[in-house]
Amino acid sequence: MSLIEIENVSKEYKSGTEIVTAVNNISLEIDRGQFITIMGESGSGKSTLLTMLGGLSVPSKGKVLIDDLNIYALPQNNLSDFRREYLGFVFQTFHLIPYLTVEENVMVPLAVGDLTRIQKKEIVHATLDKVHLKEKSKRLINELSGGEQQRVAIARALINDPLIILADEPTGNLDSKTSEDIMDIFGFLVEESKTILLVTHNKVYQSYADKKIFLKDGKIYGGD
Amino acid sequence: MKIYSIAFQSLRRRKTKTIFLIIGLFLSVTSVVTLITVSENINRSVAINLDEFGANIIITPKSDQLMINYGGLSLGEVSFNNSQLSDNDLQKINTIKNRKNLSIIAPKLFETVNLKGKNVLIAGVRFSDELKLKKWWVIKGKSPLPPNNILVGSNTAEALRIKLNDTVSINEQRLVVSGILSNTGSQDDGLIFMDIFTAQTLFRKLSKLSLIEIAALCYDCPIEDIVSQTSSVLPTANVTPIKQNIESKMMAVHSFERFSLGISLVMLVTSFLIVFANVNSSITERTKEIGIFKSVGYRNSHILQIILTEVIAASLTAGLLGFFAGISASKLVLPFLSMHGLSSFTYNFTTLPIAVLLSLFVGITACIYPAIKASRLDPTVAFRFI
Ligand SMILES: Nc1ncnc2c1ncn2[C@@H]1O[C@H](COP(=O)(O)OP(=O)(O)OP(=O)(O)O)[C@@H](O)[C@H]1O
Ligand SMILES: [Mg+2]
Numbered sequence: 001m002s003l004i005e006i007e008n009v010s011k012e013y014k015s016g017t018e019i020v021t022a023v024n025n026i027s028l029e030i031d032r033g034q035f036i037t038i039m040g041e042s043g044s045g046k047s048t049l050l051t052m053l054g055g056l057s058v059p060s061k062g063k064v065l066i067d068d069l070n071i072y073a074l075p076q077n078n079l080s081d082f083r084r085e086y087l088g089f090v091f092q093t094f095h096l097i098p099y100l101t102v103e104e105n106v107m108v109p110l111a112v113g114d115l116t117r118i119q120k121k122e123i124v125h126a127t128l129d130k131v132h133l134k135e136k137s138k139r140l141i142n143e144l145s146g147g148e149q150q151r152v153a154i155a156r157a158l159i160n161d162p163l164i165i166l167a168d169e170p171t172g173n174l175d176s177k178t179s180e181d182i183m184d185i186f187g188f189l190v191e192e193s194k195t196i197l198l199v200t201h202n203k204v205y206q207s208y209a210d211k212k213i214f215l216k217d218g219k220i221y222g223g224d
Numbered sequence: 225m226k227i228y229s230i231a232f233q234s235l236r237r238r239k240t241k242t243i244f245l246i247i248g249l250f251l252s253v254t255s256v257v258t259l260i261t262v263s264e265n266i267n268r269s270v271a272i273n274l275d276e277f278g279a280n281i282i283i284t285p286k287s288d289q290l291m292i293n294y295g296g297l298s299l300g301e302v303s304f305n306n307s308q309l310s311d312n313d314l315q316k317i318n319t320i321k322n323r324k325n326l327s328i329i330a331p332k333l334f335e336t337v338n339l340k341g342k343n344v345l346i347a348g349v350r351f352s353d354e355l356k357l358k359k360w361w362v363i364k365g366k367s368p369l370p371p372n373n374i375l376v377g378s379n380t381a382e383a384l385r386i387k388l389n390d391t392v393s394i395n396e397q398r399l400v401v402s403g404i405l406s407n408t409g410s411q412d413d414g415l416i417f418m419d420i421f422t423a424q425t426l427f428r429k430l431s432k433l434s435l436i437e438i439a440a441l442c443y444d445c446p447i448e449d450i451v452s453q454t455s456s457v458l459p460t461a462n463v464t465p466i467k468q469n470i471e472s473k474m475m476a477v478h479s480f481e482r483f484s485l486g487i488s489l490v491m492l493v494t495s496f497l498i499v500f501a502n503v504n505s506s507i508t509e510r511t512k513e514i515g516i517f518k519s520v521g522y523r524n525s526h527i528l529q530i531i532l533t534e535v536i537a538a539s540l541t542a543g544l545l546g547f548f549a550g551i552s553a554s555k556l557v558l559p560f561l562s563m564h565g566l567s568s569f570t571y572n573f574t575t576l577p578i579a580v581l582l583s584l585f586v587g588i589t590a591c592i593y594p595a596i597k598a599s600r601l602d603p604t605v606a607f608r609f610i
Contacts, residue, residue: 084522097513099236
């Protein structure tokens, strides 16, 4: 049984009177521990597919099953809880909270859980250690470089030890040297057998992938 | 870190926003507290000084033969010979429900006597009460204390050529003029005042009274209540309120209260709008943040909790600060508003919970709609704004 199964999923957006089909009838199975890359031109529907997988955007048609759970059939609160337990997101523009420190940003997903203060601290420090940011844990976000900010975002995605990491062009805003640092971390996560879906324009990363998905006009085309 | 810590960090590290939020609420709390405190103090000073305006209730017997005009007011007819009021009635008056509102009860016995060929009206009074009732009296000499001392009105003193420390004989009783009343412009100028018990003995009217004057401190209870309570314990007497003594004063106080209420409402609406605009705009700015919270698995209620915690903390701060600022402002403006000069300034700590609750009420009602709207935001839409 696959960890992620999507069946005939479509997403349509209304823009004015026009209907834009961002994702068009895609079916896909992803196994536990697989490293998947999603590629395609701008506007091909990569982000839309990822947010549907992440329980952030309801498909217009079709089902998303994760761990055999039809996630969009869940009540809203349970879907939120599910996201917190199963998923970690990493975005191109980092999406950190500017008025929180590094440590606090990483701790955000834990603030609604019921761990003790000491447990939270321990987990945060261990996670910051993984992304080599332990010494900067008290800094505010705007005191960090882009690469460092993305590492904070990755730490936040990892804090709940999720099964699945969804990363939407995590190196899109970074120079090539910094990008390599970030990809090293992803390589490390692959070794840890996290299930990773990575949207990227960079062909180099394809070589690591267990499965490559090419999108064009909201459809899967070619690939393997 | 808990959900509320996120709210506190947001308040702490985005100071300008926080300060604007607090100022919006603070202004209205301050003005409401100031208005409450100022009108309380003015009312209190009116209450304290109410007896300075003289009696506001007069009790006379019902069946009478002679008209008497006292204090410029027609009192109806007063029987001189067959007085129906007595000392017992004083005790009865002290049993009414609102007896705490009766600040002065001044009984009087009137009698005309012939002195040096002229008819003079004698008033037997309890000096202790009379002097409290007529704070405007200026007495040359001493206010009479021993029972055989009298106080003579200025007109009478002039007409009869009575001087201080003269001796006057009434019904063969020798009485010492211990004081002469300076001109008051009232009926009192034509009277001779003596101790009521001396008068009752002298005129053989033991325990009889001609009328009773009452000063009631009744600024928040209707004077009619006291009048009707008194009437029911004294069924054979006329109990007459003298409204004009206090009504104009009360009208000034009430119109100030209405004015305060009006300003308070305007301030509340203003600060409601300030907070609403503030929360609403900050939520549009925080769309991305809300998207982040959703993507890490926050429920709508968690997001609502963060926004509400911020507003509640700001409201509490504004309520507390506004209370103390309002008290200080009252202290500053009161001397300019009070006509008596302020003898003492008081403020009420029950205004503190009012201030805090008010602030919370305005804060929460102003932010609840934008907050709920924000918590329901679609996260993918949230991220597209960036
Ligand atoms: N909320 C929305 N409303 C209307 N149209 C949308 C919305 N989100 C996406 N689209 C449209 O859906 C299509 C797919 O968008 P999507 O963001 O998934 O593309 P993408 O492959 O991630 O592109 P990029 O590489 O530029 O990030 C585009 O045509 C886009 O304009
Ligand atoms: Mg995209």
